[in-house]
Amino acid sequence: MPFLKEIINKVNNSLKANAINDKRFATARIEGIARSIERHNGAIAELFPVVLTDNFEFKDVSIDDTYPLIIYHKILNNSYQQKDSDRNYICKTDVKMVVYGKIGKLNLTSEQLEAVISMNFPTILDKNGTGVDSIFIRLSSSEMDSQKVFNEEYRNIMYRLCENDILLSFRYSIETNFRKGCFNICEC
Numbered sequence: 001m002p003f004l005k006e007i008i009n010k011v012n013n014s015l016k017a018n019a020i021n022d023k024r025f026a027t028a029r030i031e032g033i034a035r036s037i038e039r040h041n042g043a044i045a046e047l048f049p050v051v052l053t054d055n056f057e058f059k060d061v062s063i064d065d066t067y068p069l070i071i072y073h074k075i076l077n078n079s080y081q082q083k084d085s086d087r088n089y090i091c092k093t094d095v096k097m098v099v100y101g102k103i104g105k106l107n108l109t110s111e112q113l114e115a116v117i118s119m120n121f122p123t124i125l126d127k128n129g130t131g132v133d134s135i136f137i138r139l140s141s142s143e144m145d146s147q148k149v150f151n152e153e154y155r156n157i158m159y160r161l162c163e164n165d166i167l168l169s170f171r172y173s174i175e176t177n178f179r180k181g182c183f184n185i186c187e188c
Contacts, residue, residue, distance in 0.1 A: 003130040004093060007174055008032050008073050010125045011097075011137065019120035020069065024106050028069035031061050034098075035074065036153070047155035049074070049098070063160065063167070068105035073097045083177065093174040098153060101166040110166040114142050117170065132176040143169045 012030050020028060034049045037058060050058040051072060061072045076094040083090055101113055108116065118139060125135040143149055146167040150159055161167055 003132060003176075004075060004174070005032055006130050007125065007132075007135055007176070008095070010130075010135070011073070011122055011174075012071070014122035014125070015071070015117065015120065018122075019117050024108075025069055027067060028071070029061070029064070029067045031070070031072040033075060034061055034072040041156075044156050046157050048157060049153055062154075063100050063165070065102055065165070067100075068102050070100040071097060087180045089178055089180055091174075091176045091178065093176070095172050095174060097170040097172065098149065099166070099168045099170070101168075103164045103166060106166075108166075110144060110146070110168060113166055114144060114168055117168075118142060121170075121172065130176075132178045134177045136175040137172060138175065139170060139172045141171045143171075 009032060012032065016025075016030060020030075031051045034051045036047050037050050039046045039048065049061050049072060051061050053059050061070060064070065074096045076096055078094075079092045081090045081092070082088070099113065099117065101108070101110075103109060106113065121139045122137050125137060127133065127135055146161055146165070147159065149167045149169045150161060152169070
């Protein structure tokens, strides 16, 4: 689906304005779309998350305790449904948002951070700058088990969270309404 980068930037901007908007979060690292890549360390293939920069280079977004909070998003899948004519469609994009935080720097427990984010998650986004007709967001679940989230994000990397670390993930969907043939792929 085109314009997912712009839509996820809108999700991040909404979170910055409504959920993580005080001084505790001032130096947070809020990233867009991430993906998992493999790096070979001798005979071992390590898997970890990275984001693609505007220069099409990969930048590591692994756990880094120099930040009080790190957020990134992963696109899981897209599903399409024809709407009322052969040109009108709905795209549902399933997304996982990963959140890392430091209890001592945030003065929040994992349960409190999860509540702050979930209670302030956007539901409708402004479509400007996206080329779609409408954008609806639906938060569906959160994963509170740090070990499980770590195992989903990292492979062949030693578990390195301590008691002061928070690692959560949220599942949400982006539903966009669009007209087929109305995208210029060069604008995406």
